[in-house]
Structure formats: structure tokens, C-alpha cells
Amino acid sequence: MSKQGKIGVTSENIFPVIKKFLYSEHDIFLRELVSNAVDASQKLRALASAGEYKGELGELQVRVSFDPEAKTITISDSGIGMTAEEVEKYINQIAFSGAEEFLDKYKDDKVAIIGHFGLGFYSSFMVSSRVEIQTKSYKEGAEAVHWSCEGNPEYILEPGSRSERGTDIILHIDSESEEFLSKDRLTALLNKYCKFLPIPIIFGKKQEWKDGAYVDTDQDNQINDIHPAWTKKPSELTKEDYIAFYHQLYPQTMEEPLFWIHLNVDYPFNLTGILYFPKVKNQMELQRNKIQLYANQVFVTEEVEGIVPEYLTLLHGVLDSPDIPLNVSRSYLQSDAQVKKISNHIAKKVADKLDELFRNERSLFEEKWESLKVFVQYGMLSDEKFYERAAKFNLLTDLEGKLYTIEEYRTLTESSQTDKDGQLVWLYANDKETQYSAIERATAKGYSVLLMDGPLDVHAISQLEQKLEKTRFVRVDSDSIDKLIAKDEQREVSLSSEEQQALSQIFQARLPREEKRNYHVTFEALGEDADAVLITQGEFMRRMQEMARLQPGMNFYGELPEGYNVVLNSDHALIKRLLSEEQTSVEPKLGTLREELKAQTELVEAARTVQNAKKADEVTAAEREELESLSYKQAELEGKINSELQRFGQETALVGQLVDLALLGSGLLKGEALARFIRRSQELL
CATH class of the missing domain: 3.30.230.80 (Ribosomal Protein S5; domain 2)
Known part of the structure; x- marks a missing residue:
């Protein structure tokens, strides 16, 4: 019997659709055809188990071969095969309502059309100009069938030449897909898609090294592990x-x-x-x-x-x-x-x-924690249920490498690190080297410091603060230690506002001028034994900037300059000495200027009081001009005073030394500035 006909689709455009729509995934054809061959083999095994097939199963295998001269790839199995009627049913009738609807429905998901609509076999046309099927059914008395199609709805169905049960799919590879006529390319695809299929997949022969080259042996090369x-x-x-x-x-x-x-x-x-x-x-x-x-x-x-x-x-x-x-x-x-x-x-x-x-096995768990930490933190941040399960085995690491559960660490620190407001404060460092000075100040107080240097730690800290009652994390260098865990009311700074303003200008003269980094001078009474100058970075803004680097949606914080506090310890002998030297060498030059500034400030305040008593539209242009002129003169006097103070700061080696020591302690002194500091230190010695 020989027959010609048309494949049952409602649009003749189905084959161009297959080629175009699946082009970027065209290597998937091998998976689909080998999988079909495996299915045919397994179905025969199932029929034999059910007693519906009485013949010999033989060696159920799928063989893949290629012929670069004939430009063919052949997938062969010894499975159930097909009768002519089954070829008509399973190959020639494709259940599509039309290519237009098909394209519209799956325009955003080209992968979904294979398999999902039974198009596995037709993926062969992604790489072939013609496809042949030689098949013979397992059914008693079945005749071999040959089917051929050139990538359009026309097909030929006629008696076949296959003598044994099973199916051969022969692909005549088109000129655009000749890359697949390569042993290396096919080996790679079979390893990718067919590595663990449950029926042996045979591709060529095993090789051995002989006379300086690899040669084929008589042993089949099975590429898959059927029992992974x-x-x-x-x-x-x-x-x-x-x-x-x-x-x-x-x-x-x-x-x-x-x-x-x-x-x-x-x-x-x-x-x-x-x-x-x-x-x-x-x-x-x-x-x-x-x-x-x-x-x-x-x-x-x-x-x-x-x-x-x-x-x-x-x-x-x-x-x-x-x-x-x-x-x-x-x-x-x-x-x-x-x-x-x-x-x-x-x-x-x-x-x-x-x-x-x-x-x-807690000791084993702790040994693996460095690798496990990122998985656990990521899960806790992503999934509320996972957080609830993981909270009991999520570990915190201190600077000595000891590991604690959250509850264990609370027990360890509750008595010593609870501040005057009842908040439990957990100190942490993310760089033991650059934050060494701040760590030393904390440990000298008997406080524990955690190491939080992982990629997700900044997010994990914020989550734990939301989850844990009356508990907050602060980086150990974000403020003076007495402020980080405030036990009592802070001691008041004994310096007058004029003295603070003078010292502020003196130190500003020696602080670095850097892009995207600001320094703000503040004062604290830290005691005579504390450092003369500390540099700290506020917890909130620094943490927001760290999160911005990991989270694109927070770019606003990432663009802001880094802000540092330069804390002058008003109790320290060196600060007192500087203030004394300033009052001796600079204040005599400033006496007249300060008197003029005081008088000018009174004039500005008086003029502003007059204007504030009126509505905006009642203030005359002359009154505005007068206030502007008075304010300009006030600013000019302030500028002259500040210039004298800054000149003193620039000329005084001790100021530069104190600033550089503070920068060095915070890991901020580098390059040329570090070299200058070393030279100055040698000169002072």
C-alpha cells in the first residue's frame, strides 16, 4: 500500500512556525526524539509485564548514529513500533486550531510549545529538510511502514523496509544545521539531555589509545547511567x-x-x-x-x-x-x-x-557554618516560614570565632550590654583590622563584639532588629563606646560655645578634603584616659549606604556622601593644651574682631526681630536690604576669625598629628597622607 496525503493541520504555515519559533532552542530536537524512543521501549516492557506481549524483549536500547557524507542523523529503537494506522493517528494529525491562535497564545513562551502540545516529534523539522520514519509494530502480523515528509503538510506513507520491531527516525539535516553532523556536538547534546535516561543510549563505540591515536573498539559506547x-x-x-x-x-x-x-x-x-x-x-x-x-x-x-x-x-x-x-x-x-x-x-x-x-551534630554543623551561613540568611530574608524554622539554628560569630544561637548570645550579653533605656545592644565589626581600635575600646569595657562580614549581614541585622524585642545592632566604630551602650547620663562638655567653635575651625583646617566624604567636628567628655580624637560613622546612614550597594532600589542612599564624626575628647590633656595654645597665640589677635562680631550680631538679631514682627508683605525693600547688608558684614567678620583659627590649625603640627592618628585608627589614612604622617612622626620624635 502506498499513500499520499496532507498532515492534519488547519494552517499550512505550521512548519515555518516550528522552525522560526523554536530556532533559539533548536538543539532540543535530540532530547525529544531520544525521549520518544525511550518511551517506546518502556511501553513494550510494560506490555510484556502485563502479559500483552509474548515475544522476546531482547536488548532494549536506543541507538544514535550520524553520517556526515549523507548528512543524516538516525535515532533507532527496538520498542513497540507503529502500524500504518498509528502513524496516521500519532504523526499525521496534529491537534492545533490554527497557527495564528497558536502564535498569539505562546508568543512570549517559545519553549512551552514542545512537549506541551505533543510536538516532540515535529521538533525534528527545526534542523531537517526531510524526515523519514521506518517503523514496524510489535503486533503480530504487522507490516513495516515508511513515512517521509519534507517540512510541509505533504507526506508519503508506504510499505517500509524495517525487518525487526521498532522505529528508525532519519533526519536529513538542512544546510543551516550542519553543526549537528559532528561527533563532539552530538556527544555534548546527549550528555546534556540524555545522561540519565532509563534505557541504554548507545552512541558509537568505546575508544582506546593505540599507536598514538584513539581508535574504536568493538564495545558499544553507552552514554547514560540508567540507574542514577x-x-x-x-x-x-x-x-x-x-x-x-x-x-x-x-x-x-x-x-x-x-x-x-x-x-x-x-x-x-x-x-x-x-x-x-x-x-x-x-x-x-x-x-x-x-x-x-x-x-x-x-x-x-x-x-x-x-x-x-x-x-x-x-x-x-x-x-x-x-x-x-x-x-x-x-x-x-x-x-x-x-x-x-x-x-x-x-x-x-x-x-x-x-x-x-x-x-x-552541633560541632559538625559549626564546622560547616561558614559555608552554610549565606544559605540560611538568604532563606530567612526571603521566606517567613523558613525564618521561623531557622531561627533556632542561625548562628552568630564573635571575634574569637565562637558560635552562639540568638538565645545563647542574649544570655551571654544581657547583663552587661543592656543600656539605661533597657535596650540590649549587640556590637559588631565587619573588618577586624580597620576597626581594631574601636574593638579594643569595647573589649576593654568587657563587651562582646560580633563579626558580621558576610555579604548578607547588613540585611540580616536589619531583619533581626525587627524580629527581636528591645535589641539593636551597632557597629563598634559608629560612636564612642560610652554612647554606644549608654549606662548613665552622659557627662557634659565643659567647653564654652566659643571654645568649641574655635577648636572646630582648628581641626577642620587639617581634615581631608575628599569627594563624597564629609567630616563633622563634635565634642564629648570621654574621660582623661580615652583617646583625644575619635572618628566615627553614624550607624543609620552607613547601613543604608551598605544596603544600597546590594539593593539597586536604594540608589538614593548610595549617591549620598559618606559622613564621619570627628569626636574631640574635651577631657583629654592634648585637647586642653591645644585650646590653651590657641588662647595664648590667636585670641589676642581676635579680641577686636570678636567685639565687632558681637555688636554686629546684635544688630542682625534686632533687624530680624523687627521683620519677624511684621507680615511678609509689610516688610519694605529698604528693610530687607539693610538686613542683608548687616548679615553680610556679620559673615565677613566670622570669616576673618575662622581664617585666623584655621591658620593656627594648619601651622600646628600637633593638630595634624591628632587628626592623622584618628584617621589611621579608623582605616582612613592612606597613600600620600599616610606618607606625610610617617615623615611628621619622625620629625616629632
Whole structure:
């Protein structure tokens, strides 16, 4: 029997649609055709198990071969095969209502059309100018069938030449797709898509090194592992098996995983898999999309967002679920109830595993904490339920490397680090070297200091402050230690406003002039034994800027200049000495100017009082001009006084030395300024 006909579609444009619409994913054809061949083999095995097929199964395999001269790729199986009627049903009738509706519905999701609409076989036309099928059904008395199509609705169906049960799909590769007529390219695709299919996939022969070259042996080259670790029961696997499978998944990875979670769920959904926590030597090594998603051992994707919570995309491993369609859109994943159940289950299993390890093997958990920390923090920040589960094993690290749960650290610090307002203050550093001086001042008081130098710590701190009652975090160098944990009312600064203004100008003269960095002089009575000058950075603004660097939506804070407080200790002998020297050498020159400024200030205040007593429209132009002239003269006098004070600051080596010491203690003295400081220090010695 020979027959010609048209494939059952309502639009003759379906083949151009396939080629154009799937072009960027055109290598997927091999997955689809090999998967179909595997399905045909498994169906035959199922029929034999049910007693519906009495013949010999033989060696169920799928063979992939290519002929670069003939420009063909052939996928062969010994599965159930097809009769002419089945070819008509499964190949010639494509259930589409029309190409126009099809394009409109899936214009934003080109991947979704394969598999989801039974187009697996037709993906072959993405790379072929002609496709042939040679097939023979397993059914007794069935005749071989040959089907051929050149990428349009016309096809030929006629008697075939295949003598044994099964199917050959022969692709005549078009000129634009000749890259696939390469052993290396096909090997790469088979390893990507077919590495764990449940039927042996044969591609060529195994090779051996002989006479200076690799040559084929007589042994078939099976490219897949038909029984990968995730398909087995945990009781059947050893630690070595899990580690070996990890390296099978990631052959370029030298490190062993920290530990793993074996998933095996059959209700209310089907899910198997193994998730590995990778060892993280530094935060730059974190990589997403290392989890491979399979459906019945058929590779689907490494982009598992929507199936796995975002924070768990940092894990490695395999998930396999027939309940997740092979090709679905992201919007489908986000809305599908079954997928949400799977996602929630995975998150719970990960939290349970971490909790179990913490409770039963805390020392081992602590050894792994440096790598686990980013996973745990990311989960707590992303998922409220995960936060609730993880709060009991989330650890804080002090500067000595000791690890505490939140409750353990509260018990340790509650008595000593609660301020006069009942707030528990947790001090932290994110750079032990540059913040050393501030750390030393805190530890001298008997306070504990945490190390918070991870990429997510600034966000984790803000979250914990919201969750924990009457608890706040402050960086150890964000203020003087007596202000960070205020026990009593602060001692008052004994300097007059005129003395403070004089010292402020003297020190401003020696502070760096830097782009995007401001310094503001303040005064505190810190005691005679405290440093003469401290440089601190306010907690709120600094934290906002740190968060802005990690969070694009906070760019406003990132653009603001860094602000530092230069704290002068009014109790220190060196500050008193400077003030005394200023009063001896500068104040005599300023006496007349200060008297003039005092008189001018009184005139300005009097004029302003007159204007404030009137409505805005009642103030005359002459009155405005007079106030402006008086204010200008006031500012001019202030400028002359400040110039004299700043000249004193510039000429006094002690001022420069105190400023540089404070900058050095805060890690802000670098480059040329550091070199000048060293030279000046030598001169003073």
C-alpha cells in the first residue's frame, strides 16, 4: 500500500512556525526524539509485564548514529513500533486550531510549545529538510511502514523496509544545521539531555589509545547511567555513592559537598532527587542554576526558579518530578498549586535537615557554618516560614570565632550590654583590622563584639532588629563606646560655645578634603584616659549606604556622601593644651574682631526681630536690604576669625598629628597622607 496525503493541520504555515519559533532552542530536537524512543521501549516492557506481549524483549536500547557524507542523523529503537494506522493517528494529525491562535497564545513562551502540545516529534523539522520514519509494530502480523515528509503538510506513507520491531527516525539535516553532523556536538547534546535516561543510549563505540591515536573498539559506547543515585533508596547508597554522584553531575568540581538531602515523595505529588550543599570557600564562588530538573529521568532545565525557592537555587543537585510538565512557562510555575506544594516541601526538607544536623551534630554543623551561613540568611530574608524554622539554628560569630544561637548570645550579653533605656545592644565589626581600635575600646569595657562580614549581614541585622524585642545592632566604630551602650547620663562638655567653635575651625583646617566624604567636628567628655580624637560613622546612614550597594532600589542612599564624626575628647590633656595654645597665640589677635562680631550680631538679631514682627508683605525693600547688608558684614567678620583659627590649625603640627592618628585608627589614612604622617612622626620624635 502506498499513500499520499496532507498532515492534519488547519494552517499550512505550521512548519515555518516550528522552525522560526523554536530556532533559539533548536538543539532540543535530540532530547525529544531520544525521549520518544525511550518511551517506546518502556511501553513494550510494560506490555510484556502485563502479559500483552509474548515475544522476546531482547536488548532494549536506543541507538544514535550520524553520517556526515549523507548528512543524516538516525535515532533507532527496538520498542513497540507503529502500524500504518498509528502513524496516521500519532504523526499525521496534529491537534492545533490554527497557527495564528497558536502564535498569539505562546508568543512570549517559545519553549512551552514542545512537549506541551505533543510536538516532540515535529521538533525534528527545526534542523531537517526531510524526515523519514521506518517503523514496524510489535503486533503480530504487522507490516513495516515508511513515512517521509519534507517540512510541509505533504507526506508519503508506504510499505517500509524495517525487518525487526521498532522505529528508525532519519533526519536529513538542512544546510543551516550542519553543526549537528559532528561527533563532539552530538556527544555534548546527549550528555546534556540524555545522561540519565532509563534505557541504554548507545552512541558509537568505546575508544582506546593505540599507536598514538584513539581508535574504536568493538564495545558499544553507552552514554547514560540508567540507574542514577536519585532513583535508588537512601538505604541502598553509601556516603561514597553520594559523593561520586556529585562529581558525576559536576565533573569540573574538585571540592566535596558539605552534605546532602535525599528527597523521595510519592504523595500528594511525586518528587525524587538529591540536593547538595556545596562548600563555599569565598562568597564569589556562589553560583545559581546548578540544580538540574528532570521529568522521569529526562533532562528539562537548570533554571528551576519557581520550582525551588529562590534562596535554594544556590544549592546543587537533581530534582525529578513527573508532576512538572516538560515545558512550561514561568507564569505557569508561579501559579500552579502542585508546583507550590513541591516548592514548600523542598524548603521544609532543607530546614529539617539543617535542624537535625544542628541538634545531633552541633560541632559538625559549626564546622560547616561558614559555608552554610549565606544559605540560611538568604532563606530567612526571603521566606517567613523558613525564618521561623531557622531561627533556632542561625548562628552568630564573635571575634574569637565562637558560635552562639540568638538565645545563647542574649544570655551571654544581657547583663552587661543592656543600656539605661533597657535596650540590649549587640556590637559588631565587619573588618577586624580597620576597626581594631574601636574593638579594643569595647573589649576593654568587657563587651562582646560580633563579626558580621558576610555579604548578607547588613540585611540580616536589619531583619533581626525587627524580629527581636528591645535589641539593636551597632557597629563598634559608629560612636564612642560610652554612647554606644549608654549606662548613665552622659557627662557634659565643659567647653564654652566659643571654645568649641574655635577648636572646630582648628581641626577642620587639617581634615581631608575628599569627594563624597564629609567630616563633622563634635565634642564629648570621654574621660582623661580615652583617646583625644575619635572618628566615627553614624550607624543609620552607613547601613543604608551598605544596603544600597546590594539593593539597586536604594540608589538614593548610595549617591549620598559618606559622613564621619570627628569626636574631640574635651577631657583629654592634648585637647586642653591645644585650646590653651590657641588662647595664648590667636585670641589676642581676635579680641577686636570678636567685639565687632558681637555688636554686629546684635544688630542682625534686632533687624530680624523687627521683620519677624511684621507680615511678609509689610516688610519694605529698604528693610530687607539693610538686613542683608548687616548679615553680610556679620559673615565677613566670622570669616576673618575662622581664617585666623584655621591658620593656627594648619601651622600646628600637633593638630595634624591628632587628626592623622584618628584617621589611621579608623582605616582612613592612606597613600600620600599616610606618607606625610610617617615623615611628621619622625620629625616629632
